[in-house]
Amino acid sequence: MIWLTWRQHRRQALFTLVGLVALAALMIPTGLMMRASYADKGLAECLRVLNAAQPDPERARLCNRALNQFADRFDSMSLIGVLFLVLPLIVGLFWGAPLVAREVEQGTHRFAWTQGVGRRQWALVKFGFVAVVAVIVAVVYGLGMSWWATPLTGAAQQSRFDVIFFDMQGIAPIGYTLFAIALGVCAGVHWPRMMPAMAVTLGGFVGLRILLTVVARPHYLPPETRTIPIQGTIGEPGGALGDWILEKGIRNAGGRMVLSDAQAACSGAAGPAGGKCPPIVEFGEGAYNWQLYQPADRFWLFQGIESGIFVALAAVLLYLALRGIRRVA
Amino acid sequence: MDIALETEQLGKRYGRRWALQDCSFRLPAGRIVGLVGPNGAGKSTLLHLAVGLLQPDAGEVRIFGRSPYDNPATLPDIGFVAQDTPLYRDFTAAELVQLGGRMNVRWDAALARERLAQLGIPPKLPVGRLSGGQRAQVALALALAKRPRLLLLDEPVASLDPLARREFLQSLMGSVTDSGTTVLLSSHLLADLERTCDHLVVLHSSRVRLAGAVDDLVDAHRQLVGPRHVGETIAGVGTVVRARHTERQSTLLARIDGVVDPEWTVHDVTLEDVILAYLADGETTVARTDWEVPA
Known part of the structure; x- marks a missing residue:
């Protein structure tokens, strides 16, 4: 058998x-290039500087320039990453x-x-074979992409939770790939014609992925809230780097949301750098920034939950x- | 007597249409059985039920006393060649022989190789590039290499030209006569079966019309020519299978059960006469209403 x-x-x-080798031939050199550039520009140190409570303005300026240079050069790379979003689907369709x-x-x-x-034994061996191949492929490319994407997400000061970056790396692709294969097999059993089976796989995979990403993923664990006083002038007042901000806004002293999807900082002239500034008339005394977020350190937990859901569905x-x-x- | 295949009230339904209904017969072991019927009569359905590919919707089928559906234990006893002899077309004949060895408990690779060598089948060519006749021979060789007690062949010669057809049937007979294998082969062509079979099952419109040993069937039927017959009983005649009338006389094909009324002239019949008579008695009324054509 x-x-x-x-x-x-x-x-x-x-x-x-051959496909994987071709992808590796593309990803490994670009990955090495990004890592080299990341190290040359000292971006890891820069991120620490920028993320400090009281960034030194001169160093922050230099760092921002370095980050922008890096982003200009490599931002288009994240388009390559999109390729990896469809890889599980391709495996499901053709395997x-x-x-x-x-x-x-x-x-x-x-x-x-x-x-x-008997056909049961035939099916067990066949399903087992493709599942094992799928897991091997997915582990290789999922962890490979984690390695590849680290400088990109870091330099862009993005969260690894961002939709494309979360989905193309780590252990989530293992779940996606297994699920795509299982969906294809199951569709082929219950509707044993190639074209309909492929169509069901395509529709089912894309539909469920979008549904879970949009509806379920933000709620895998109860999100946390954070309030930040309106102070300082540099950029948007941030929390920890890499958090997944689900909702943000400005609330007044009474806690009512006065402006959603926005954060406020002092205007340069209003007060001393880093200090408290006079109340902004629009929001009233005691207004503050508010964020609903998933902490950055939940990344692997969320990867595990996402992967687990899809592995269970595959089973x-x-x-x-x-x-x-x-x-x- | 050992029963190779037995069906009891066997039925299979696709949606609301019965592909096979009320099918009951027994095949004694060691016979070469022809399964005859027009296209769509239910021959493939019956064979798929017998090999366990399909689950019966009514009744039972047993192979050497065991139900074949979802029961891999019956598989080693059955050699099966499906219609159009499906094989993995990118496999070579040699690889298929190797494959059979890995998927079967009992496997006579030497037998398969010897047959294929004798027939001059190239071992290193993908079977998709062989002729239809050669491919049928490969499929038969693979089925025989299982050394089955029951060999089921679904329209094995349908796609072959007359010469290849004769060769195929000859080589089939040559290989099963010694081993005592029971063979059930279906065809919609009478000529294929007449020379080879000693037992017959006639299917028409999803029902069994006739089943029995060829000699008995031929012996039991006669053609009668006599005065115009309007349905009255005739001495010595069991059932009238088919009647044709002119103004003054009738020609009947009937199953006889004694000495026939001397008013009728009695002729012997061939197997073909008998089968055609049973097949003519088909149900065309349904088709006529479906087509909205007056009967």
Whole structure:
């Protein structure tokens, strides 16, 4: 059985390997380049400077320039990252959906399932094989992307929680890839035609990913709130670097939101740098900045939750596929 | 007597349409059985039920006493060649023989290789590039290499030209006569079966019309020519299968059960006559209403 699976899918496996090598040939040099530039410009130190409670204005100016230079040079790189958002889907479409659907479409299931091993064993070996391949591929590229994307997210002072960056790195891609494969297999079992199975995989994967990203992910854990007095003049008053800000606004002394999606700082002339400034008339005395956020250090926890949800869904789909395969004629 | 395949009230439904209904017969072991019927009569359905690819919706099918559905234990006993002989087209014949060895408990690779060598099938060519006849031979060789007790062949010669057809059937007969394998092969062509089969199952419109040993069937039927017949009973005649009338006389094909009324001239019939008579009695009324054509 394992020999059959290997013999049948070795060409697919080879294509996958070639694809991964081609991606590595693109990602490794660009990754090294970014890391070298990041180190040259001393950006790690810069971020510490900028994030300090009382940044030294001169060093902050130099650092901001260095960060902008880095961003100008490498910002377009994050477009490459988008490629990795669709990678799990591609695996699901071309490994998952045809696994059973193609056999049925070509009638070869009548050959395979009437040899000595029953179709259940056939399915277990096949599903296991693609799942293992998928996990290996996903681990390699998920952790590889974590390595690749670190300087980008760092220099852009972005949160790793940002939609594209969260989704393309870490262990979440393992869940996505397994889920895409399982969805493809399950669709192929219950609708054993290639095109419909691929369409269901495409629609189901994109739909569920968007739904969970938008609706569920912000609430995996109860978010925390933070209030920051209106003071200082540099940029937006921030919290810790890398937090995932879900909501922000300015609340008045009574706690009522007076302006949402905004944060306030003193205007330069109003008071001494870093000091408290006179109340802004618009908001009244005692107004403050307010943020609802997920702390940056929850990144791996959220990755685990996201991945866990998709792995669990994959397990359910594979179970349904195993049950459904008995009824495939 | 050992029963290779037995069905009891077997039925299979696709949606609301019954593809097979009330199907009951027994095949004694060691027979070469022809499964005849027009396209769409339910032949493939019956074979898929027998090999366990389909689950019955009614009744039962048993292979050597065991139900084949969801029961891999029956698989080693059955050799199956599906319609259009599906094989992995990018595999070579040699690889398929190797594959069979890995997917079967009992596997006679030497037998398969010898057959394929004898037939001059190239071992290193993907089977997708072989001719239809060669591919059918590869599929048959793979089914025989399981050394099955029951060999099920679904329209094995349908896609072959007459010469390849004869060769295929000859080589099939050559290999099963010694081993005592029971063979059930379906065809919508009578000529294929007449020469090879000693037992027959006739399917039409999802029902079994006739089942039995060829000799018994031929013996039991006669063609009768006599005065115009309007349905009255005739001495010695069991059931009239088909009747044709002119103004003054009637020609009947009937199952006889004794000495026939001497008023009728009795002729022997061929197997083909019998089968055609049973197949002619099909249900065309449904199709006529479906097409909105007056009956």
